[in-house]
Each structure stands twice: as structure tokens, then as C-alpha cells.
Amino acid sequence: MRYVPGNAQHIGSREEQEDSFGFSSLEDSGFVRHGGFVGAVADGMGGLGHGREASQAALRAFLRGYGRKQETESIPDALERSVREANEAVVRAGRDGGAGITAGSALGSTLVAAALKDRSLYWISVGDSALYLWRNRRLTQLTCPHTFARVLRRRAAVGEISREEALQHPDREALTSYLGEPTVPEVDRNRRGFHLKQGDQIVLCTDGIFKTLSIEQMQAAMGDSPQRSSEALVERTLAAGAPHQDNLTVVAIATECEPGDGEPAGERTGEEIALQISATRGVRKRRRVLLLALSGVLLAAVALRGLRDWRSPAAATHLGVDATPLAAPHNRSQAALLRASQTAPHTDLTAAPHRGEQAAAQAAPRPSVRTAPVTAPLAAGSRSTTSDPQGASAPGRTAASATSRVPGGKTSMQQQPGVATKMPQHGQPF
Amino acid sequence: MVRFESATLSRAGGRRRNEDRCGSVVCDGAACWVLADGLGGSAGGEIAARIAVDTVLAIFQEDPRCSADVLERAMEQANGALQREQAAEPRLAQMRTTAVVLVSDGASALWAHLGDSRLYCLQDGWIVHRSRDHSVPQSLCDAGRITTEEIRFHPDRNRLLRALGNASKAEPALARDALLVGEGDVFLLCSDGFWEYVTEIEMEADLACAPAPDEWLERMEDRLLRRASGDHDNYSAIAVFAVADGSATRARDASAWCARTERGGAL
Numbered sequence: 191m192r193y194v195p196g197n198a199q200h201i202g203s204r205e206e207q208e209d210s211f212g213f214s215s216l217e218d219s220g221f222v223r224h225g226g227f228v229g230a231v232a233d234g235m236g237g238l239g240h241g242r243e244a245s246q247a248a249l250r251a252f253l254r255g256y257g258r259k260q261e262t263e264s265i266p267d268a269l270e271r272s273v274r275e276a277n278e279a280v281v282r283a284g285r286d287g288g289a290g291i292t293a294g295s296a297l298g299s300t301l302v303a304a305a306l307k308d309r310s311l312y313w314i315s316v317g318d319s320a321l322y323l324w325r326n327r328r329l330t331q332l333t334c335p336h337t338f339a340r341v342l343r344r345r346a347a348v349g350e351i352s353r354e355e356a357l358q359h360p361d362r363e364a365l366t367s368y369l370g371e372p373t374v375p376e377v378d379r380n381r382r383g384f385h386l387k388q389g390d391q392i393v394l395c396t397d398g399i400f401k402t403l404s405i406e407q408m409q410a411a412m413g414d415s416p417q418r419s420s421e422a423l424v425e426r427t428l429a430a431g432a433p434h435q436d437n438l439t440v441v442a443i444a445t446e447c448e449p450g451d452g453e454p455a456g457e458r459t460g461e462e463i464a465l466q467i468s469a470t471r472g473v474r475k476r477r478r479v480l481l482l483a484l485s486g487v488l489l490a491a492v493a494l495r496g497l498r499d500w501r502s503p504a505a506a507t508h509l510g511v512d513a514t515p516l517a518a519p520h521n522r523s524q525a526a527l528l529r530a531s532q533t534a535p536h537t538d539l540t541a542a543p544h545r546g547e548q549a550a551a552q553a554a555p556r557p558s559v560r561t562a563p564v565t566a567p568l569a570a571g572s573r574s575t576t577s578d579p580q581g582a583s584a585p586g587r588t589a590a591s592a593t594s595r596v597p598g599g600k601t602s603m604q605q606q607p608g609v610a611t612k613m614p615q616h617g618q619p620f
Numbered sequence: 621m622v623r624f625e626s627a628t629l630s631r632a633g634g635r636r637r638n639e640d641r642c643g644s645v646v647c648d649g650a651a652c653w654v655l656a657d658g659l660g661g662s663a664g665g666e667i668a669a670r671i672a673v674d675t676v677l678a679i680f681q682e683d684p685r686c687s688a689d690v691l692e693r694a695m696e697q698a699n700g701a702l703q704r705e706q707a708a709e710p711r712l713a714q715m716r717t718t719a720v721v722l723v724s725d726g727a728s729a730l731w732a733h734l735g736d737s738r739l740y741c742l743q744d745g746w747i748v749h750r751s752r753d754h755s756v757p758q759s760l761c762d763a764g765r766i767t768t769e770e771i772r773f774h775p776d777r778n779r780l781l782r783a784l785g786n787a788s789k790a791e792p793a794l795a796r797d798a799l800l801v802g803e804g805d806v807f808l809l810c811s812d813g814f815w816e817y818v819t820e821i822e823m824e825a826d827l828a829c830a831p832a833p834d835e836w837l838e839r840m841e842d843r844l845l846r847r848a849s850g851d852h853d854n855y856s857a858i859a860v861f862a863v864a865d866g867s868a869t870r871a872r873d874a875s876a877w878c879a880r881t882e883r884g885g886a887l
Contacts, residue, residue, distance in 0.1 A: 323821065332825045334839055343845040347631055380828035382745045 191308050192446040193227035196416030198424040202398055202435035208234035208241030209396045209439040210249040214256060224261040225268070226307025228253070229441040232276075233319050233396040235298035235368060243289065244280050244297035248369050251279035252301060265305050266381055269314040273369070273377060276301055277316075280370040298370035302333060304392050306445055310383030311392060316376070317368045320400060322408075323384075324391040324419070324442075329409050332392075334378045336367035391416055391444045395423065398438030402427045416442035621726045622801055622862040624651055627834035629841060630856035633813055633848065639665030640811050640856035643673040647684035650725040652677060653858050657718040657737050657811040659783075664715030671705060672698045672717045672784050686725040688794050691732040694721060695784070695792040702785035716783040719792070720751065720809045722860065728798035729807070734790060735783045738815055741799065742806040745827055747820055751793065753812075754782035772816055806833075807860040813853030817844035833859035 193216060201207045214228040215221070232249045234241025255272035263271075280297050287293030300317025313321050318335040334340075342356035356362070367376040386392075391412070400408065403426060411422040420440040427438050632638035639658040644651065656672040658665030675698040683690050698719065706713045718735025731739045736753035752758055757774035759781065760766045766774065784790060799805075806827060818840045826843075830836035837859050844855060 323825070325821070330819065330821045330825065334826075334829070334842065340842055343842060347841070347845055378829060380825070381831065382828045384825060384828050385746070 191451055192448055193222075193306060194416055194444045194446060195227070195229060196418070196420040196442040196444075197229075197440060198417075198420035199439045200424050200428060200437070202428075202437050203433070204236075204435075204437055206236075206242055207437050208236055208245055209398070209437040210234070210242075210245040211394075211439050211441050212249050212253050213441070214253060221257075221259070224307075225256065225259045226265065226305050226310075227443065228256055228303055228305045229392075229394055229443050230301060230303035231319055231394045231396055231439050231441050232302075232369075233300040233317065233398075233437070233439070235300075235365070235370070238296050238298045238370070240284075240291050240295060240297055241299070243283060243291055244299040244370060247279045247283040247297070248276040248299040248301050252276035252303060256303075256305075265307060265310075265312045265383075266314075266379060269303060269305060269312060269379060270377070273301060273303075273314055273316060273374075277369045277371075277374055281372060284370065296370065298365075298368045300365070300396070301369055302394050304394055304443065306386065306392070306443055307383075308451075309386045309445065311386050312380055312383060314377060314379040316374055316378070317365055318363075319394065319396045322393040322395075323386075324393060324412050325387065325389070327409065327412075329393070329405055329412065331405075332380075332384070336365055336376050336378070338362050338364040338366055341366065386445055388447060389444075391419055391442050393419065393423070394441040396437065396439045398436035399423055399427050399440060402430050402432045402435065402438075416444050621865050622803055622805070623726065623865050624724065624860050625833055625863055626653065626858060626860040627832070627837055628856075628858050629814075629837045631854065633854050634851035635854055637663065637666060638854045639663075639669055640813070640854040641666075641669035641673045642809075642856055642858055643677050644858065645677045645681060647681050650680075650684040650686055650723065652680040652684070652721065652723045653807075653809060653860060654719065654721045655737055655809040655811060655856055655858055656720075656784075657735065657813070657854070657856070658715065659717065660712070660715035662711045662715075664712045665717065667705065667712060668702055668715040668717035668785055671701050672719045675701045676719065676721055680723065686723045686728050686730050686798065688730060688732075691721060691723065691730060691794055692792070695719065695732060695734060695790045699784050699787075699790035703788070706785060716780075716785040718780070718811070719784050722807055722809060722858075724801055724862075726865075727801060729801045729805075730795050730798050731807075732792040732794045734792040735780050736777075737809065737811045740808040740810070740820075740823065742808070742824070742827060743802070744804060745806075746824060749795075750820075754793070755780050772819075777812070777816070801862050803862055803864045805862040806836075808857060809860075810857040811853075811855060813855035814840075814844065814857045816853070817847045817855070833861045 195213055197211055197213075199207070199209060199211065209231065211229070211231040213230075214225065216227060230249055230252055232245035232252075234243070234245035234248075238244070252272045252275065255275035256268055259265075259268040259272075280299055283291060284295045284297035285293065287295065291297070300315075300319040302315040302317070302319040302321050303313065304321055305312040311323075313332060315321065315333040316336065318337050319333075320331055320335065321333045322329045322331050338359070339356070339362040342351065342359050342362055345351045346353045346356040367374060393412075403411070403423070407426060407430075408423060411419070411426040413419045413422050419442045423440045424438055428435070626644060628642045628644070630638060630640050630642050641656045641658065642654070644653040654673050654676045656669035658667070658669030658672075660668060676694040679694040679697050680690060683693075702715070702717070706715060718733070718737040720731065720733040720735075720737040720739050722729060722731045722739060724730070729741075731741075731751070733739055733751045734754060736755045736758070738753065739749075739751045740747055741749040752762070753771070755771075756776040756779040757766065757771040760774070760776075761768055761771055771777070780786075782791060808823065822843055823840060826839040827836055830839055837857055840857070841855075848855075
């Protein structure tokens with residue numbers, strides 16, 4: 191499997207670049223085999239001050255943390271641990287100060303990261319930086335933004351406020367979760383690997399992109415390669431000429447199958463309909479038998495590899511924090527893009543949705559269809575909530591009010607409990 | 621054997637009245653979920669949907685089995701009840717409703733539908749089945765004239781070919797074989813006001829992130845709310861998760877550093 195990265199970045203109309211981005215290393219093939227390839231972006235919160243330091247601290251700690259992943263740790267667990275370490279780094283940077291930061295400052299940053307291993311995609315996100323999937327000439331946002339706008343939309347849906355109020359609320363852009371607080375309110379992540387297909391690209395970007403461009407404009411900018419896509423998204427955003435254009439950063443990754451990689455994951459599109467259920471039943475039985483047979487072989491292989499590789503140094507990281515884009519992949523040494531061969535079709539021991547589960551433990555014989563009445567009562571938690579208006583879920587914690595700096599040096603106090611503010615942005619609603 | 625966790629979402633959207641209706645019942649070790657999207661003036665849609673849901677659940681409770689004849693009888697009786705009401709109240713003569721019904725006994729599952737309310741079946745997080753709409757755009761798609769994606773915003777989207785209350789005999793589509801239900805299987809029943817604004821990839825992506833049915837619906841609803849505007853249609857969805865009998869409903873994160881990786885908001 192070949193991982194093809196791309197990226198582009200620009201300062202926009204701001205005085206400082208407060209976005210950061212980075213990738214994991216592809217040089218350690220042993221690491222790539224279990225850890226895959228990771229791209230991440232972080233957007234420092236200028237409203238809290240020292241946004242650049244915040245996003246750099248977050249990204250560095252995240253990549254360093256992920257680089258310490260061992261084979262026994264699943265990718266979702268490694269991502270979560272790394273985000274926790276990133277949070278601790280941001281908190282520490284603010285608390286301890288240094289390098290121009292006064293001790294006791296409040297720093298904040300978003301972070302969104304994607305890990306690709308063979309054909310599986312895992313992601314984790316805190317804040318409003320976004321991950322998109324590019325497939326069939328459409329961009330689908332995979333992450334859920336942690337913004338007050340989300341809360342407002344829910345309130346409007348249940349009739350607590352009007353839709354206009356929700357659209358015009360001055361704090362709709364404020365974040366309801368970000369790195370830099372002792373307890374992070376919300377983390378968005380998938381627990382089950384998401385299947386990628388040939389031709390897919392995943393795109394990570396900060397809000398400087400999608401607050402200026404509509405999704406249609408972003409789709410029109412996407413190119414055949416991650417590097418072309420990244421550059422075109424940045425160019426298109428700048429060409430839009432938004433006032434006070436925010437820093438903008440794009441990271442894109444594609445995977446390419448190579449001969450000898452084994453079968454790609456099955457074609458699972460949302461457009462497939464009316465699959466024969468009886469055929470599905472047969473496939474699942476066959477797959478289970480295969481799983482059992484393979485698991486024994488793989489367990490032995492993993493055990494052997496674990497013994498050999500456990501002393502591997504943490505994979506080095508690449509950290510990009512300035513406006514210089516990476517060289518396009520075709521200019522880089524191809525040797526740096528090592529192949530991580532697929533060890534087994536469809537089976538991913540590190541992708542178990544629950545910690546450390548081995549494939550063998552998942553196989554359980556299914557009962558055949560019986561006509562006899564069911565003896566055990568069905569404890570169906572039939573929790574029917576109706577359309578009665580119910581309270582929207584408010585952010586679970588209250589934060590101190592934050593000062594946001596707007597261009598021109600004016601300050602304004604934001605007093606919305608539970609949120610922290612970023613710079614107000616120009617862009618489309620919702 | 622599995623047990624089920626489900627959550628329901630049903631809102632008026634941009635309309636004054638919500639003419640979607642959802643319901644479910646557990647009876648003698650079997651469960652039934654039903655969703656109906658009513659149409660017709662003079663509040664007829666609301667009445668039609670309510671009659672359909674109430675009748676289906678009543679028939680199921682009389683004979684709570686996961687079987688095709690139960691589903692057929694439920695649809696037939698619902699159709700009859702609608703027609704009787706149409707005859708009794710002339711102002712309701714035009715009322716119709718879609719219906720989608722799912723039944724399961726914990727070992728297998730069956731479903732039936734009429735109209736363009738849908739049932740999705742997901743296994744291992746992927747959509748393995750979607751019911752075919754009884755609508756003009758679906759027919760065009762079946763004939764190869766338009767793509768599946770184009771169904772969503774087709775101008776003839778609201779032209780149904782089949783609905784309850786439409787003819788003397790209901791002709792619901794039934795799943796050909798019962799599905800063997802396993803842990804991790806997921807069902808989604810939804811009205812067109814819902815699926816119109818949420819794509820299949822989004823359903824799958826959101827499911828990958830959601831440990832419980834209410835959170836899945838919440839994530840998908842936010843996508844809908846970001847897109848829908850003006851007087852968009854009523855939207856409803858029932859999410860059903862098959863979980864291992866005896867297991868906890870959610871895997872709670874033990875780590876204290878993160879307050880919640882799941883949103884527990886009420887719908």
C-alpha cells in the first residue's frame with residue numbers, strides 16, 4: 191500500500207500563521223505496518239492568545255505520541271492517547287509559560303487527525319477543523335464540528351429559538367470543545383475503521399478554507415492528486431478574496447494499491463441496494479470460517495513480530511509549521527514512500543473496535559433460524575422519544591469568559607458560558 | 621440472540637404540522653417498529669399516519685411473530701382502516717400514508733414497506749440493504765434513466781406509486797428472506813424528509829462514530845439541519861441497534877481526561 195500525501199498552507203490576511211500541520215513518518219516500515227500513515231492539522235485559537243504556540247505544541251505532542259504507538263495498541267486507542275498528550279502539552283504550555291508566553295495563560299487549539307492503514311481510515315477531532323472524504327467527485331465531511339452553532343441548530347429544531355436567531359447569534363462560531371482545558375468536553379472519533387477505495391482522497395483542513403468556500407467550490411477545486419487538491423483549495427480560497435481571510439491549511443492523503451497488496455476491501459457503496467439477504471448470510475458464514483483459520487496464523491505472526499520490534503525507536507515525525515508547502519510527492523524520493531504490505535485480507539488485528547481484541551475472540555456461531563418460539567424475553571430498550579420539544583444538550587462544562595481580539599486591536603468580552611471564542615469569520619452560514 | 625436498543629427522532633421541520641408518525645412495541649419476546657409519513661390536506665396526513673402506526677402495532681400485538689404473514693396482515697388491516705376512515709369523513713378522502721415496518725424476535729428480522737419511507741440495514745457498519753422506494757424517481761433509477769444520487773432532489777420526488785389508502789388492496793414490498801440478526805447489526809427506518817438530507821456515506825460515517833442509536837440520530841440530524849432551509853419537510857427516523865444480550869449499552873471511556881466522547885443529548 192502506498193500512501194500519497196499532499197499539503198498547502200497560507201497565512202491569509204493575518205499577521206501570524208497560527209495553523210500547524212504534520213505527518214507521521216513513512217520511513218519505518220515496521221511502524222507503518224501497524225500504525226499506518228497519519229496526517230494532522232491544528233488551528234491555534236487567536237482569541238485566547240498565542241495561537242501559533244498552541245497549535246504547534248498540540249501537533250508536536252500528538253505526532254510524538256502517535257510515534258510511540260506499539261503493535262499491541264489499536265489505532266483508535268493510539269489516536270486517543272495522542273490527543274490526550276496533545277491536550278496536556280497545550281495546558282502545560284499555557285500554565286508554565288516560556289518562549290514569550292506569560293505563565294498562567296490560557297491557550298487553545300483545535301486538532302484533527304486521520305490515520306490510514308491499508309484501506310481503513312480512522313479519525314479523531316477536537317474543535318472545528320474538518321476532515322472530508324473525496325469520493326465519486328463529492329466531498330463528504332466525516333467529522334462533527336464542536337461549535338456553538340451546533341447547539342443553536344438543535345435549539346431551533348426543538349423550537350426553543352427561531353432559525354433566524356440561530357443563524358445570527360453572535361457566538362455561533364465559538365468552540366464548544368478544544369485542546370487546552372484540563373478536561374476536554376468532547377472528542378469526535380470513529381471506533382470502527384472506515385473503508386477507503388481506490389481513488390479516494392481524505393482532506394483535512396482548518397476553517398480558513400471552508401468558511402470562505404462553499405462545499406461546491408471545494409469540490410470544484412479537488413484534483414487528481416492530494417498535492418493538486420491541496421494547492422487548488424488554497425488558491426481557490428485566496429481567489430475568493432474574503433476580508434480578514436483566516437490562516438488556511440490543507441492536508442490531503444490518498445492510498446494506492448500496489449501489486450501484491452492482496453484484495454482491496456469489498457466495494458461498499460451506499461448506492462448498493464437490494465442485496466440478497468440469503469447471499470449475505472452465506473458470505474458471513476464463509477468469512478467467519480476464514481477469520482478463524484487466519485487468526486491462528488496471524489496471532490503467531492504478531493507474537494513473533496512483537497518480540498523482534500518492541501525496541502524500535504519511535505517513528506520520527508515531520509512537522510510543518512510555516513507557509514512552505516511540501517514538495518509534491520512525485521518530486522520526493524520514492525524510496526521514502528515505503529510500501530506497507532497487507533498481511534491479511536480484510537482482517538485488521540489493530541482495528542478491533544474494542545481494546546486489544548483478537549480476531550479469534552470475535553467469532554461466535556450464529557443461531558440458525560428457528561421456528562420455535564423464543565424463550566428468553568427480549569429486553570428491548572425501546573426508548574421512544576417523540577417529537578415533544580426537549581432541551582438541547584448544552585456544553586457540559588462552563589469555561590471562563592474569554593477575550594477575543596479582532597483586527598485593529600479592539601477587544602471584546604465574550605460572556606457565553608461553556609464556550610471559548612475564535613476570531614469571527616466571513617463565510618457561509620452553517 | 622440479541623436484544624435491541626432503539627431511538628426515535630421525529631420533527632415537523634419547516635412545516636407547521638408534523639405528519640410523520642413513529643411507534644414501536646415489544647411483545648412476548650418480539651419487537652416491532654413502524655414509521656409512517658402521512659400526506660393529504662386537512663390534517664389528513666397526520667390522521668393517516670397515526671391510523672397506520674396504531675393499526676400495525678395492534679395487529680402485531682395480536683400475533684407477535686417475526687413472519688411475513690404478520691407483516692402482510694398488518695399492512696392490509698392498516699389499509700382497510702384508512703379506507704374506512706376515508707369513507708366516513710369525506711374531507712379525508714385524499715389522505716394517504718407511507719409505511720415501513722420492521723419486526724424481529726432477536727434471532728431474525730423481517731421488514732415491509734409501502735411508499736418512499738425507507739429501511740436501511742447495516743452490518744459491520746456498512747449499508748447492506750436499502751428498500752426501494754415506490755416512487756417515480758426510483759422507477760426512473762431502476763430504468764437506468766437517472767442515478768441513485770439524483771433521486772434525492774428529483775423534481776418528481778413526491779410522486780408516489782404506492783401508498784396506504786391508495787387502493788383496495790395494499791401491496792407492500794416484503795423482504796425476500798428473513799435476516800439473521802447478529803450483534804452489531806443496525807436498522808434505520810426513515811421518512812423522505814430525513815433521507816433527503818443525509819447521504820449513505822454520511823450514515824455510515826456517523827455510525828462509525830456513534831456508540832448508541834440516539835447519538836447516531838443526533839449526528840445525522842445535525843447534517844440535515846445544516847442543509848435544510850425554509851419549509852423543509854417533516855423528518856423522522858428510528859434507529860435500532862442489535863446488541864449482545866447482557867452487554868452494557870455503551871462502552872464508557874474510563875479515562876478522566878475527556879469528559880465525554882459521546883454526546884448524551886436528548887432528542
